[in-house]
Amino acid sequence: xxxxxxxxxxxxxxxxxxxxxxxxxxxxxxxxxxxxxxxxxxxxxxxxxxxxxxxxxxxxxxxxxxxxxxxxxxxxxxxxxxxxxxxxxxxxxxxxxxxxxxxxxxxxxxxxxxxxxxxxxxxxxxxxxxxxxxxxxxxxxxxxxxxxxxxxxxxxxxxxxxxxxxxxxxxxxxxxxxxxxxxxxxxxxxxxxxxxxxxxxxxxxxxxxxxxxxxxxxxxxxxxxxxxxxxxxxxxxxxxxxxxxxxxxxxxxxxxxxxxxxxxxxxxxxxxxxxxxxxxxxxxxxxxxxxxxxxxxxxxxxxxxxxxxxxxxxxxxxxxxxxxxxxxxxxxxxxxxxxxxxxxxxxxxxxxxxxxxxxxxxxxxxxxxxxxxxxxxxxxxxxxxxxxxxxxxxxxxxxxxxxxxxxxxxxxxxxxxxxxxxxxxxxxxxxxxxxxxxxxxxxxxxxxxxxxxxxxxxxxxxxxxxxxxxxxxxxxxxxxxxxxxxxxxxxxxxxxxxxxxxxxxxxxxxxxxxxxxxxxxxxxxxxxxxxxxxxxxxxxxxxxxxxxxxxxxxxxxxxxxxxxxxxxxxxxxxxxxxxxxxxxxxxxxxxxxxxxxxxxxxxxxxxxxxxxxxxxxxxxxxxxxxxxxxxxxxxxxxxxxxxxxxx
Amino acid sequence: xxxxxxxxxxxxxxxxxxxxxxxxxxxxxxxxxxxxxxxxxxxxxxxxxxxxxxxxxxxxxxxxxxxxxxxxxxxxxxxxxx
Numbered sequence: 001x002x003x004x005x006x007x008x009x010x011x012x013x014x015x016x017x018x019x020x021x022x023x024x025x026x027x028x029x030x031x032x033x034x035x036x037x038x039x040x041x042x043x044x045x046x047x048x049x050x051x052x053x054x055x056x057x058x059x060x061x062x063x064x065x066x067x068x069x070x071x072x073x074x075x076x077x078x079x080x081x082x083x084x085x086x087x088x089x090x091x092x093x094x095x096x097x098x099x100x101x102x103x104x105x106x107x108x109x110x111x112x113x114x115x116x117x118x119x120x121x122x123x124x125x126x127x128x129x130x131x132x133x134x135x136x137x138x139x140x141x142x143x144x145x146x147x148x149x150x151x152x153x154x155x156x157x158x159x160x161x162x163x164x165x166x167x168x169x170x171x172x173x174x175x176x177x178x179x180x181x182x183x184x185x186x187x188x189x190x191x192x193x194x195x196x197x198x199x200x201x202x203x204x205x206x207x208x209x210x211x212x213x214x215x216x217x218x219x220x221x222x223x224x225x226x227x228x229x230x231x232x233x234x235x236x237x238x239x240x241x242x243x244x245x246x247x248x249x250x251x252x253x254x255x256x257x258x259x260x261x262x263x264x265x266x267x268x269x270x271x272x273x274x275x276x277x278x279x280x281x282x283x284x285x286x287x288x289x290x291x292x293x294x295x296x297x298x299x300x301x302x303x304x305x306x307x308x309x310x311x312x313x314x315x316x317x318x319x320x321x322x323x324x325x326x327x328x329x330x331x332x333x334x335x336x337x338x339x340x341x342x343x344x345x346x347x348x349x350x351x352x353x354x355x356x357x358x359x360x361x362x363x364x365x366x367x368x369x370x371x372x373x374x375x376x377x378x379x380x381x382x383x384x385x386x387x388x389x390x391x392x393x394x395x396x397x398x399x400x401x402x403x404x405x406x407x408x409x410x411x412x413x414x415x416x417x418x419x420x421x422x423x424x425x426x427x428x429x430x431x432x433x434x435x436x437x438x439x440x441x442x443x444x445x446x447x448x449x450x451x452x453x454x455x456x457x458x459x460x461x462x463x464x465x466x467x468x469x470x471x472x473x474x475x476x477x478x479x480x481x482x483x484x485x486x487x488x489x490x491x492x493x494x495x496x497x498x499x500x501x502x503x504x505x506x507x508x509x510x511x512x513x514x515x516x517x518x519x520x521x522x523x524x525x526x527x528x529x530x531x532x533x534x535x536x537x538x539x540x541x542x543x544x545x546x547x548x549x550x551x552x553x554x555x556x557x558x559x560x561x562x563x564x565x566x567x568x569x570x571x572x573x574x575x576x577x578x579x580x581x582x583x584x585x586x587x588x589x590x591x592x593x594x595x596x597x598x599x600x601x602x603x604x605x606x607x608x609x610x611x612x613x614x615x616x617x618x619x620x621x622x623x624x625x626x627x628x629x630x631x632x633x634x635x636x637x638x639x640x641x642x643x644x645x646x647x
Numbered sequence: 648x649x650x651x652x653x654x655x656x657x658x659x660x661x662x663x664x665x666x667x668x669x670x671x672x673x674x675x676x677x678x679x680x681x682x683x684x685x686x687x688x689x690x691x692x693x694x695x696x697x698x699x700x701x702x703x704x705x706x707x708x709x710x711x712x713x714x715x716x717x718x719x720x721x722x723x724x725x726x727x728x729x
Contacts, residue, residue, distance in 0.1 A: 442684060448664065600664035607661050612694075615686035 002061070003028030003049040003506075004073040004147075005159035006126050007168065008135040008210050013154030016045030024157075024164040025049050027641040030334075031075070031160055031506045037061045039071050044128050044135060048073040051509055053257050053360060059099035066094055069130040070105045075160050076123030076145045077513070078103055079253040084118065108136075116207060116220045120253065120519065124202070126158060134211040141221045142367065142517040143204030143493035146502055150199045156210045161503075162199050162336045163641040169198070173635050177457045178465075180338065180595065184447050184624060185440050185462045187340050188494035191469055195337045195631065204493050221519070223488050224526060227476035231529040239528060240546035243521075247546075250518035251277040254363055261361045261513075262286045262354060265314065266563065267302030269540060270365025270374075272555045273547050274515060275310050278363060280550075284312055288354055288362065290346045290563075291318045297564050302555065309552050317353040319346040324570035325578050328626075330644045333634050334507045335499040338627040340443065340620050342565040347504035355508040366501060367516035370488045371525045373533030374540045374560060378483055381435035382534060385479065388429040432467055432475075435483035446621040449604070451590075451597045466490070480530035507644075567619035568608055571626065575609040584629040593632045596625050650699070651720050657694055658716065662687060673716040688713060695719070701726045 005024035007016035021038055025047040032049025039046040039062040048061040062071045078084065081100035084107060089095065093106040100121075107115040108127055113136070122144035127136040137158055139147050149158040150169050157168045166173055174197040182189045192200040202208050205221035232239050251274065255261050263278055265271050265287040278285045287307055292298040300316070307314035324345045331345045332338075354362055369375050387396040425437040433440070440463070447455075466486070474482060505512045515521070525533075528542055535541035544556050571581045583589065585605060590598040604621060607613045613622070634643065648656075655671060662682050663670050677683040683691060691713065692703045701723065712722035 441681075445681065445684070597664075599666075603660055603664035603666075607664075612661060612690065614693075615684075615690050617684060617687060 002051050002075045003031030003160040003164070004047065004075045004124065004126055005164045005168075006044070006046040006073065006135075006157075008045075008128075008156045008158075009043040010154050010156065010210065010214070011212050013043070015043055016040060016155075018045070020168050021045045021047040023167045024159055027164040027167060027645075028160055029642070029645045030509055033509050035060065037073075039064075039073070039128070041130070043133075046071060046073045046126060046128060051360065051511065053077070053259055053511060056258050058097040059101060061101055063097065063099065063101045063105060065105040065109055070108055071128045071130070072101060072104045072108075072125055074101045074104060074123060074125040075147075076121055076125070076140065077254075077256075077511070078119055078121040078123065079256060079518075080118075080120040082256070113207065113209070113218065114220075122514065122517075124160060132211070134209055137202050137208040137210070138220075139202045139204050139206060141205045141519050142488070142514070142522070143497050144502065144512075144514055144517060146498065147202040148194060148199055149202065149208070151215065152198065156215065158202075161334075162194060162196055163333075163635075165199055166196070166635070166639070167641050172639070173197070175595070175632065175636070177454065178460050178462075180628065181447070181458050181460075182462045182465075183338050183340070185444050186466075186490050186494075187443060188490060188498065189337065190462065190466055190490065190494070196635070204489075222471065223485050223522065224471075225477045225481035225485065226527060227473040230527065232527050236532065236542070236545065239532065240542055242524065243528075243542060244546045246518070246521050246524055247273070247515060248277055248280065250515040250521050251363065252281050254513040254515050254518075255281055255283055257361050259360045260286070261363060262288060262357075262359045264350065264362050264364045264512075265289050265303050265306055265312075266365065267299035267306060267555075268365070268558075268560065269544065269551075269555060270368035270516065272306045272365075272551055273368075273543065274363055274365045275306065275312065276547065276550050277515070279310055279312075284310075285363070286313045286315065286357065286359065288350055288357075289314065289316045290350050291316045292346075292566065293318070293320055294566060297566065299561060302558065305552055306555060315353055315357060317346075317349050319349050319565065321566050321569045322573075323349060324566060325581075328570065329580060329630055329634070330507065331504070332627050332630045333644045334503040336503070336631070336635070337499060338624060338631050339499055340446070340624050340627075342567050342570055342623055343563060344500045344504050345570075346565050347500050348507045351505045351508040351510040354510045360509070361511045361513065362505075363513045363515060365516060366496060366512070367492065367514050368540065368543065370484060370492045371516050371522050372528075372540045372543045373480065373484065373530070375487060376560070376562065377435050377439055377487070378480060378534060379537055379539055380438065381479070381483055382537070384426060384438075385429050385434070388426045391426055430479075432470070432482075433463065433486065434479065436486055442616070443620065445617050446624045449596045449600050449621055449625055451594055454595050478530050480533065481526070567623050568613055571622070572608055575611065577605075577609075580630075581626060584626060584633060589629065593629060595628055595632070601625055650723050651716060653698060654716050654719050654723075657698075658682065658691075661690070661694075671716065675716075676710070676714050678710060678714055691719075695723065699723050699727065 009015050028049045032051045034052045035050045037048045037060050046062050062073050064071045078100040081103045084103040088106045095102050116138055122140045124139050124145040124147035148162050150165050152169050157165050159165045176197045179189045179193050179195045207218045209216050263275050263285040289303040291300050324342055327345050331348050425431050532542045548556050571578055587598045590596050590601055659671050
């Protein structure tokens with residue numbers, strides 16, 4: 001994995017300066033500690049910070065084609081580069097390195113803008129076509145790797161992270177109020193919006209083409225589901241076999257590296273399937289896990305059982321509340337956005353363990369829930385629909401008690417209340433966002449802490465905005481697939497792969513690889529009938545069915561435990577806050593930053609200090625407020641874009 | 648302090664995060680107003696058990712007992728009388 005940055009001066013824009021490229025790329029040193037490379041000619045400048053994984057000796061970037069008219073800087077991996085290279089060589093292309101990067105320039109020469117269709121990988125790239133005088137920015141399908149840009153004074157400034165764009169565009173960054181409101185609804189921003197006014201992201205599956213006269217965007221891939229009942233017609237056994245084969249191959253090509261490849265092992269189904277597939281490919285990976293002191297959150301028993309089953313060397317990082325509190329500021333510096341739960345921080349501690357062990361690449365099971373139907377909200381929605389068919393039924397809502405068996409403060413315990421919560425939208429089971437409404441309305445409760453002046457600046461409805469972005473045939477899809485689509489495009493792309501994924505991995509120069517997000521797996525899974533994804537209330541049924549004979553029974557049969565981390569306890573010990581928490585949540589600082597109401601925040605702090613803030617809502621409100629304050633402190637006040645880079 | 652005042656103060660400060668007494672009417676439904684959600688009700692039960700030395704049975708965790716200041720006052724009084 002690497003970091004990329006660059007500048008393209010369109011009509012009237014000042015040509016890029018070397019010092020600007022250096023400034024940008026130095027903010028990405030954590031992504032690429034193994035060297036820098038630059039290309040600069042006339043109106044374009046490209047920069048690259050390298051983390052060596054493939055072709056350690058010859059893979060320095062930027063890389064060019066035979067006559068040096070096409071140049072590329074690239075962050076990521078093209079897993080089918082071996083096959084692409086063979087094909088391109090038969091077509092007469094000559095290669096000067098052994099890196100996967102080089103296939104990009106030749107593939108572009110061969111197919112033009114269609115080149116992205118042929119890539120199987122995770123990537124964010126910038127390709128300069130000197131003959132056409134156009135710059136192409138492009139991201140992978142699922143959104144594994146990031147790419148941000150700003151258009152300012154006739155220039156397109158882009159980089160892997162926003163902190164590398166900011167020093168080039170200059171000025172004092174400003175928070176985009178609509179973006180914060182989106183985070184306070186969905187856990188993430190929507191679409192190309194970022195927390196920073198004027199900075200956008202290239203969307204997953206999208207290509208941005210910048211030329212002298214402007215910019216145009218082109219979508220080359222999206223999540224699609226059958227609108228005409230066109231599901232796989234084969235038997236369950238045949239579908240299980242095909243899924244096994246696809247996942248096996250998706251894993252096989254993700255083991256291509258010139259350094260050892262490890263694996264994250266959460267103790268859940270997905271990572272266990274993955275580790276099994278790695279073993280089946282003849283490799284015994286070292287595995288890595290997060291442990292928590294709180295028995296409610298810890299999955300150590302299952303991790304250990306799986307590690308023993310696989311016979312792997314297993315490593316664990318104990319994520320104490322103190323460690324999470326200590327690392328929180330650095331995590332926000334990496335996420336570049338407020339967060340609602342502390343869940344990203346242990347992921348950063350975990351990549352820290354991988355780095356400390358001297359490893360650079362890990363495979364993870366991320367994506368399986370979205371692709372194969374594992375989330376509780378999918379189950380919840382199915383139950384709520386079942387209930388909606390007979391809203392007066394007394395026993396239908398009792399099924400809700402089957403959800404969340406792992407929670408101490410089980411929301412289903414007090415039935416009348418769980419009915420009130422899960423009953424949200426029960427009168428409109430065909431609503432566009434039926435599955436997501438309970439989660440979003442719970443999340444939105446943190447908005448009660450907005451300062452009145454900030455609230456007055458909000459003039460868009462986040463749900464309406466999301467609705468506008470849905471594909472034309474969305475309404476024709478099965479309700480289960482609709483929920484999958486929204487989950488993949490919003491929570492997964494803009495939170496899980498961002499705040500909890502790439503940014504936490506790259507904080508410690510570790511590359512994650514995601515076999516469940518291989519497009520062949522995604523496209524095959526899209527045509528698995530929802531009843532096979534969730535058979536009655538058994539989530540990821542086909543995946544379990546496909547691997548039932550290869551996994552310990554306890555792993556297959558255990559109920560899914562969503563990954564969670566301690567929130568409030570990370571910041572308060574015996575009612576006493578960490579120093580930075582006190583400083584950022586002080587009345588005058590809250591007022592100066594202007595996002596939240598100081599009095600309300602004060603009452604929340606009082607409740608926390610008294611040990612009474614135990615609920616989901618208070619924990620989420622505290623993390624939301626604190627992370628927003630931290631974001632402002634780091635990016636608006638301090639503006640030290642190298643603050644957490646290790647020397 | 649009356650039961651009503653104690654309950655009002657608690658709800659206003661801990662769920663509405665304010666000290667504005669006008670923010671809460673005694674007959675306002677906590678669920679309808681979005682004041683208390685399914686985990687919030689457990690917080691409130693802890694509060695009631697602690698402040699009024701009573702034990703809330705599972706079957707008593709119903710809106711008729713817990714969904715407004717008036718309902719809570721009536722419920723607490725009936726528990727104390729019993």
